[in-house]
Amino acid sequence: MxxxxxxxxxxxxxxxxxxxxxxxxxxxxxxxxxxxxxxxxxxxxxxxxxxxxxxxxxxxxxxxxxxxxxxxxxxxxxxxxxxxxxxxxxxxxxxxxxxxxxxxxxxxxxxxxxxxxxxxxxxxxxxxxxxxxxxxxxxxxxxxxxxxxxxxxxxxxxxxxxxxxxxxxxxxxxxxxxxxxxxxxxxxxxxxxxxxxxxxxxxxxxxxxxxxxxxxxxxxxxxxxxxxxxxxxxxxxxxxxxxGKNYKENQITIIYDSMWNNTRRMAESIAEGIKEADKDVTIKIFNSAKADKNDILGEVFKSKAILVGSSTINKGVLFSTAGLLEMIKGLEFKEKKAVAFGSYGWSGESIKFITKELNSAGLEVINDGIKVLWSPDDTEIERCKEYGKKLVELILVELI
CATH class of the missing domain: 3.60.15.10 (Ribonuclease Z/Hydroxyacylglutathione hydrolase-like)
Structure with missing residues (x-):
């Protein structure tokens, strides 16, 4: 009625x-x-x-x-x-x-x-x-x-x-x-x-x-x-x-997919480093294979920077990562920083693939990203944390 x-x-x-x-x-x-x-x-x-x-x-x-x-x-x-x-x-x-x-x-x-x-x-x-x-x-x-x-x-x-x-x-x-x-x-x-x-x-x-x-x-x-x-x-x-005016908040969104939790561990360690360097920044972490893709994209819209990670598979990336990168490209986000990360066991092409797609999407890729061979040990975990800390500095420099 x-x-x-x-x-x-x-x-x-x-x-x-x-x-x-x-x-x-x-x-x-x-x-x-x-x-x-x-x-x-x-x-x-x-x-x-x-x-x-x-x-x-x-x-x-x-x-x-x-x-x-x-x-x-x-x-x-x-x-x-x-x-x-x-x-x-x-x-x-x-x-x-x-x-x-x-x-x-x-x-x-x-x-x-x-x-x-x-x-x-x-x-x-x-x-x-x-x-x-x-x-x-x-x-x-x-x-x-x-x-x-x-x-x-x-x-x-x-x-x-x-x-x-x-x-x-x-x-x-x-x-x-x-x-x-x-x-x-x-x-x-x-x-x-x-x-x-x-x-x-x-x-x-x-x-x-x-x-x-x-x-x-x-x-x-x-x-x-x-x-x-x-x-x-x-x-x-x-x-x-x-x-409508290239919106962003003080937020960094980390998106990953992982075969054996190694890329997940990287994501969480990088997030720790970011938080140590900037206690005021909002950090959101999503597994792209498990979280809703539109919820993720809504958070990308709000972010000043995003990190996209994936294990390497068949010289490329996991299915959910590829799909999300395609959606990010279609939405044509502006004035957002981005980097790639991921783990690998054989050849490690996922980082180059993600970086290429982020560039293709019009995002400002800060550096070549970070990758870890096999399962990250304590030294690699610490390296990921340090990478997160330095990333905060790079984002701040890039935003000035």
Whole structure:
């Protein structure tokens, strides 16, 4: 059933409590998610976005309890990805001629996914749709995070329907940012940004600056995943501006995979050395074969430096290390230092492989890394600790 946001806007989406993986197996959703759809009732009625395809029948059935479908004058598709547009095929069976307002790229996206020639109306930044007492203003948001993305702003109510921007994969019946656990909320928000929007950070900053230049009052931000921002809604906008400018905290993240615990011992010894040299730095250590990859990437996003380690296998690295390095490359992190480490028994190519991949990812590799033959003895453990201490000095020098 719907949830009334105010006298004119009703949430008609779906909370997905069971969701644990998203984008196939690419993104972990430990706290579930939601697909937020909004019904706007003025003299004219508009529906903003729908839900993911598996919930389309349920969505249409619930929507009928809120409105006679034939009374819907307009459908707004802020983004064509299936988790937001998946309810359209089922809905359009009932109201096939209802106009769908979206960007030119969204027309291509929706036609490509559903192979239907619906009544599309292309819009661009500044175009408006008069509902009677209120207007909808469209703002293209290309690459936040697809080429077809846009925001819709509702005048009078001062609501920004931001689709994927400012969202989180976070299921809660509490609905609003002032009601949920704020630490959980911000943890999911920064993970969402770090894993999805990081490659588009320059565009994020530019688009936000453009929107702020319009001087539109914003009393509420309604994204298409997770919680609605109603208490100090611009706080998440300010966070995006901060995150979009090569964000980093005083944190070093150590990531490793290990066959016989030798690389693990190296990771822990290097961490000891780092902590001895800098008691204020946050150190986080992850086994990439056991920890969640998106949680790791969220910590990489927050870090000023990362260490990546692996045993050598078949003249290369272990599976989880290779996969994570590929994801790091795709996210195009900026202004982060990096080094490689690892143990080996035969030839020890893992260090060169990791270093090459870190360079390829655009990270600033500080030195050639450190490797240990076979199992580290006390002397090698001490060498790893000293390496950690020197690493702190190198990072500080590099950051000045």
């Amino acid at each position: 719907g949830f009334k946001i105010n006298e004119k806007v009703t949430w008609v989406g779906k909370i997905d409590w069971e969701l644990r993986k998203f984008h196939g197996d690419e993104y972990s959703t430990h706290r579930g998610s939601s697909y937020n759809s909004y019904l706007v009732k003025d003299k004219k009625i508009a529906l903003i976005d729908t839900v993911w395809q598996p919930f389309s029948k349920e969505f249409v059935a619930n929507l009928k309890k809120e409105v006679n479908l034939k009374d819907i004058d307009y459908i707004i598709a802020n983004h064509g990805e299936i988790d937001h547009s998946g309810g359209l095929p089922e809905l359009m069976k009932e109201i096939p001629n209802t106009p769908i307002y979206c960007t030119k790229n969204a027309v291509k996206s929706l036609k490509g996914q559903y192979h239907q020639d619906w009544n599309f109306v292309e819009v661009k930044t500044g175009d408006t749709l008069d509902l009677g007492e209120n207007k909808l203003v469209f703002i293209e948001a290309k690459m936040l995070h697809w080429p077809d993305s846009m925001f819709t702003y509702m005048t009078g109510e001062n609501i920004l329907f931001s689709n994927d921007a400012f969202g989180q994969h976070y299921a809660s019946e509490l609905m609003y940012n002032d009601k949920v656990d704020n630490s959980e909320l911000m943890q999911e928000a920064i993970k969402y940004y770090g894993n999805i929007l990081t490659p588009f950070s320059p565009l994020v900053v530019k688009k936000i600056e453009e929107i702020l230049s319009f001087n539109l009052p914003v009393d509420m931000i309604c994204p298409s995943h997770g919680i609605i921002w109603r208490e100090k809604p611009l706080q998440i906008v300010n966070k995006y501006m901060e995150w």
